[in-house]
Amino acid sequence: MILRCALREPRRHPGRTLLAVAGVAVSGAMLLDMLMLSNGLQTSFRDLLQDAGYEVRVSPAGTLPLDTEATIRDATRLLADLRDDPGVARVAPVLAANLSMRADPTSDGEAERSVFALGVDPANQGVFRVTGGRIPGPGEILLGEEPPPPDGGAPSATADSVSIAAFGALGSGAGAGARRMPVSGSGKFLYVSESEVPVALELGTLQELTDRPNEVSFVMVEAAPGIDPDTLATRLATRHPDVRIVSIGELVDQAERRLSYFRQLAVILGTVSLLVAGLLVGTIASVSISDRYGTIAAARAIGISRRSILATLLIESLAQSAVAVALGVAFGLVTSRYLERILSDFPGLPEAVRFFVPDGRIAAITVAAVLVTAALAALGPAWRVTRMPIATTLHREEP
Amino acid sequence: MKPLLEARELHRTYDLQGEPVHAVRGATLDVLERDFLALVGPSGSGKSTLLHLLAAVDRPTSGSVRMRGRDVSSLPDRLRARHRLLNVGLVFQRFHLLPMLTAQENVELPLAEAGVRRAEREARAAELLARVGLDDRLRHRPGELSGGQQQRVAIARALANRPSLLLADEPTGELDRTTGEGIRRLFAELRDDGTAIVVATHDVHLAEAADRMLWMVDGRLGEEEP
Secondary structure (H helix, E strand, O other): OOOHHHHHHHHHOOOHHHHHHHHHHHHHHHHHHHHHHHHHHHHHHHHHHOHHHHHHHHEEOOOOOOOOOOOEHHHHHHHHHHHHHHOOOEEEEEEEEEEEEEEEOOOOOOOEEEEEEEEEEOOEEEEEEEEEEOOOOOOOOEEEEOOOOOOOOOOOOOEEEEEEEEEEOOOOEEEEEEEEEEEEEEEEEOOOOOOEEEEEEHHHHHHHHOOOOOOOOOEEEOOOOOOOOHHHHHHHHHHHHOEEEEHHHHHHHHHHOOHHHHHHHHHHHHHHHHHHHHHHHHHHHHHHOOOOOOHHHHHHHHHOOOOHHHHHHHHHHHHHHHHHHHHHHHHHHHHHHHHHHOOOOOOOOOOOOOOOOOOOHHHHHHHHHHHHHHHHHHHHHHHHHHHHOHHHHHHHHHO | OOOOOEEEEEEEEEEEOOOEEEEEEEEEEEEEOEEEEEEEEEOOOOOHHHHHHOOOOOOOOEEEEEOOEEEEEOOOOOHHHHHHHHEEEEOOOOOOOOOOOHHHHHHHHHHHOOOHHHHHHHHHHHHHHOOOOOOOOOOOHHHOOOOHHHHHHHHHOOOOOOEEEEEEEEEOOOOOHHHHHHHHHHHHHHHHHEEEEEEOOOOHHHHHHOOEEEEEEEEEEEEEOO
């Protein structure tokens, strides 16, 4: 009977109920988005780093991988030392450079493109995945997957070979120092932003093209089975103080520290939206209950207990909030995709980094937070009405 | 015969913006089994307040109310609510039915509170609604019923747990004369069936249908018209 009363009462005032549900749904959506935002960057950054399968990163002192254009000099000695370490399973050096590229044979009018080139060891690399063809060998090039054209048409065809040279060295015609390279295949690059055009070359080829024969931008290191990456990173860092050696865990921690303002902002906005939901539920509950003072006082007069009335009013509020938060979660997921598209245009962000990562745990926290807030917000007016003196209320309500 | 209800020297004083208001002054009365008693008097004379004291809805400032020898006025809130649920039926001028429930569900409400099983309470509610002439209105909501029909549902609800005392505050106050006549007949039948009834009313016809009439003026109760 309690359930029947609680579930039917909101239907008596559809406009008011709709307003309450819509308001709580919007607050729930905002809370979900803010919770996703507070966690999304870290989660996707961690996933991105772990995806490559190398747990330790070596970069020039004072920098993070691909953070600056600085390189590690005397890389040959460092790589040899890393490979000799018994705690190391695999070493994947990477050199990054901006190059100029043009499809070959060229049409007269075709302009050169600036590309972001990554030189890798074909046997050990973790910066791209081959999606067609094969890893580039010496003198070959792998092109990044072309994003689909914005008009939704078919992607442009991949050339068989390209001309490539140090950045700005192509000029018109063949260009001095340009090399013609067959395309070995295409791939999806992990650490490049949407605005960059990535290509991959064999490390030696890129070192030769950029005249940096003994330099790398960073090195990815995989720990041997049973070796703790954090311990390995600490040990290697002690042995190589001239470079920066950190584990993925440490990188994620650093990223979290750098992005803490983001988390704080998201948590504050999430809390505000929860507060708004609470105020809305409290206001609607107060209005709805004050409309029924006479009926509630009469119910108590005929012997309905305070507990039954309290339970009815709380279930009534929770039922509306449950519908609202379900709609809010759906709405929040939709808006997060829209917001993701806006925020992913932030310059320099790897394409794989996401601001909003859908997560069942976060959805559950949102639902629980909204329901607890709704229950607490409705508890005040519900408690008050059960404490009102029956006789006085009836005197006031009866003519 | 031992009275069903004994009210002794009841006083009820309210505080109204710092000033004491004496709503009931030393009311004493006995209600016998199968009694049909009418409380009459002008508005504000204290009839409703006295009814609330007799029902144990309110506590007297002093004095006592005993039902079957048990002092119900001094019981804690929870026990007074239980006492009202099981022993007293209450009818209000404005019916106060729950608008989202059907007539049958409204009658079931006190039965559900008393812990009666669903099948039993449905049968009992249907039987009571038939008793008040509404067996064809079981599934109607209050908004779909006339004032007289709503008051009959309210009376059926008041009788749900088979109380020995029915207290009604202006039960015909919102009804036209013909409909009020139906309610008067119903009270007379209920009295004949063994329920003691106390009504507070302005309705002369209803008061005349009662076995006894008590007058209330300025909170004082008397048997003679002042």
